[in-house]
Amino acid sequence: MTITGLPLPVPPPERGRDREGVIGHRSQDDPHPNPSLFKGRERTCAPGVAAAISLILFATSTLAAGNVAAGRQKALACQTCHGLDGLSKLPEAPNLAGQPEPFLINSLNDFRKGVRKNDMMSLVVQQLSDQDVADLAAFYAAIEVSLKAPK
Amino acid sequence: MRLAFLGAASAFVLTLASPALAQQPSAGNLEKLGNFQQTGTPIEIPTIPQTGPKADALKKTLAKIKLPRGFHIGLYALVPDARHMAVGPQGIVTFVGTRKNKVWAVTDRAKLRVAEEVKEFAPSIAFTIPNGVCFSKDGFLFVVEQNRVLTFPAAEFFYEGPDVAAFQVVKQGELIPPEDESYNHTARTCRIGADDKLYITLGQPFNVPAPEKLDGFKKWGIGGIIRMTREGKDREVFAWGIRNSVGMDFNPKDKTLWFTDNQVDGMGDDIPPGELNRANKPGMNFGFPYYGGGKTRTTEYKDQTPPADVTFPQVEMVAHAADLGMTFYTGKMFPAKYRGGIFSAQHGSWNRTVPIGARVMFTSLKEDGTADKTEPFAEGWNDNGEYLGRPVDVAQLPDGSILVSDDFAGALYRIWYDGK
Numbered sequence: 157m158t159i160t161g162l163p164l165p166v167p168p169p170e171r172g173r174d175r176e177g178v179i180g181h182r183s184q185d186d187p188h189p190n191p192s193l194f195k196g197r198e199r200t201c202a203p204g205v206a207a208a209i210s211l212i213l214f215a216t217s218t219l220a221a222g223n224v225a226a227g228r229q230k231a232l233a234c235q236t237c238h239g240l241d242g243l244s245k246l247p248e249a250p251n252l253a254g255q256p257e258p259f260l261i262n263s264l265n266d267f268r269k270g271v272r273k274n275d276m277m278s279l280v281v282q283q284l285s286d287q288d289v290a291d292l293a294a295f296y297a298a299i300e301v302s303l304k305a306p307k
Numbered sequence: 308m309r310l311a312f313l314g315a316a317s318a319f320v321l322t323l324a325s326p327a328l329a330q331q332p333s334a335g336n337l338e339k340l341g342n343f344q345q346t347g348t349p350i351e352i353p354t355i356p357q358t359g360p361k362a363d364a365l366k367k368t369l370a371k372i373k374l375p376r377g378f379h380i381g382l383y384a385l386v387p388d389a390r391h392m393a394v395g396p397q398g399i400v401t402f403v404g405t406r407k408n409k410v411w412a413v414t415d416r417a418k419l420r421v422a423e424e425v426k427e428f429a430p431s432i433a434f435t436i437p438n439g440v441c442f443s444k445d446g447f448l449f450v451v452e453q454n455r456v457l458t459f460p461a462a463e464f465f466y467e468g469p470d471v472a473a474f475q476v477v478k479q480g481e482l483i484p485p486e487d488e489s490y491n492h493t494a495r496t497c498r499i500g501a502d503d504k505l506y507i508t509l510g511q512p513f514n515v516p517a518p519e520k521l522d523g524f525k526k527w528g529i530g531g532i533i534r535m536t537r538e539g540k541d542r543e544v545f546a547w548g549i550r551n552s553v554g555m556d557f558n559p560k561d562k563t564l565w566f567t568d569n570q571v572d573g574m575g576d577d578i579p580p581g582e583l584n585r586a587n588k589p590g591m592n593f594g595f596p597y598y599g600g601g602k603t604r605t606t607e608y609k610d611q612t613p614p615a616d617v618t619f620p621q622v623e624m625v626a627h628a629a630d631l632g633m634t635f636y637t638g639k640m641f642p643a644k645y646r647g648g649i650f651s652a653q654h655g656s657w658n659r660t661v662p663i664g665a666r667v668m669f670t671s672l673k674e675d676g677t678a679d680k681t682e683p684f685a686e687g688w689n690d691n692g693e694y695l696g697r698p699v700d701v702a703q704l705p706d707g708s709i710l711v712s713d714d715f716a717g718a719l720y721r722i723w724y725d726g727k
Contacts, residue, residue: 232692236657248490279573280658
């Protein structure tokens with residue numbers, strides 16, 4: 157964890173160990189064990205079911221689970237381009253509100269690995285840990301959006 | 308949070324990613340306007356509503372802004388994407404640039420010190436990042452886009468209609484080589500000097516440019532300030548070694564050119580410092596990319612010998628606060644302390660782990676014309692790291708009050724003094 161000055165949750169030991177193993181060599185073939193469950197947890201499950209799934213994920217996941225509140229706090233470093241509402245503030249920045257969580261995680265990790273390059277993103281991901289990525293993805297994925305197609 | 312997307316994503320991307328396409332309808336229009344012909348653009352120009360929930364919310368934010376005793380701040384106008392400002396010499400209209408495709412004309416018709424009318428300026432012309440706006444004393448408005456410069460004679464007179472007398476000072480694609488056009492550091496600012504020349508800040512597009520880019524950039528003045536006649540002739544590089552200046556003004560007292568500069572990212576939260584610089588002659592080198600801000604050497608150029616004649620900043624600002632627009636205060640409304648000093652805007656950091664900035668600074672000068680003290684003047688838009696607004700530019704109104712633009716809130720604020 158290299159972000160300084162922000163209140164960050166201390167990960168439990170087993171998650172911390174997992175993170176150690178993951179840094180720097182997570183491959184595209186090793187996404188979250190069940191991305192669809194992961195996504196559903198945030199949106200459509202009944203609270204009890206969601207809690208149960210969270211527990212299962214917590215026990216079986218090899219990745220850090222994202223925390224929405226921590227993600228919102230960390231997103232202060234993203235707000236000038238992507239907005240705290242997840243809507244783009246610059247012509248060259250994408251909306252992040254409601255993006256699929258696994259996509260956000262993969263995108264950030266691609267920047268971290270150098271697979272994707274962008275003047276601004278390649279710079280800011282240097283200070284992100286796996287936990288930061290998970291929290292940011294959880295926060296932006298959790299923003300609800302409604303759509304209105306053009307007539 | 309419920310959000311409505313009004314357009315299809317594909318249409319959105321097309322519109323924004325194709326400045327060349329957007330440019331086409333205007334090419335003929337510009338020629339017509341140069342010949343004082345009509346373009347057939349509808350005569351009624353839509354205006355931006357100035358009341359409603361957004362105005363009310365901004366007024367609540369302004370109640371939290373801290374100012375020295377006797378000063379007050381109020382909402383002057385809602386202006387979408389408001390960036391740099393040019394107050395008309397007749398005091399009728401304030402023109403406001405954006406980083407998108409519009410220039411706004413802001414009018415306080417009733418002289419209530421609140422603008423009741425905000426409408427698009429020259430809607431028959433398609434602009435691309437028309438950030439830089441400035442006036443000559445004889446009423447010519449200059450608009451500096453990403454890669455073109457236009458001038459509008461008697462803009463304060465013609466702006467009421469959609470067709471405005473317009474001429475090209477620098478044609479599309481001739482301000483910088485088109486292959487160097489970038490979305491990054493491409494918002495220009497301008498001023499007319501005492502020599503009646505047009506001065507333009509040209510940011511270089513990189514965080515730190517590669518060595519092989521430097522010769523070309525130096526020739527064009529990219530990463531510098533250029534000047535030319537008001538007709539676009541005799542272009543020369545006035546100052547060099549600048550990373551990305553987005554604000555400048557001449558000191559009316561000694562004619563020196565002062566400018567802000569945004570410094571290198573990725574070196575940590577607290578270095579390098581932001582800059583307020585002073586150029587008292589042409590041909591000065593301000594040290595970038597050998598120095599990334601103040602006397603901090605860049606990692607990329609740390610093994611190279613910097614030029615011997617580098618000029619360091621007059622003021623080192625807090626790191627990453629993004630010092631942008633600035634103006635010398637020549638009014639009489641504010642107390643003596645502020646007369647002849649500099650008001651400058653800090654946009655606020657974009658990637659610092661704890662956001663900093665989003666305020667207006669004041670710098671006083673010594674008798675010899677160098678910087679004395681710098682202090683916060685208006686602050687409170689940085690609400691524990693969450694931005695309630697992001698100041699971009701400061702401009703002075705004829706009555707001696709100042710305007711502050713905010714491209715996050717999309718507004719202009721007015722700050723006045725009554726001593727109470």
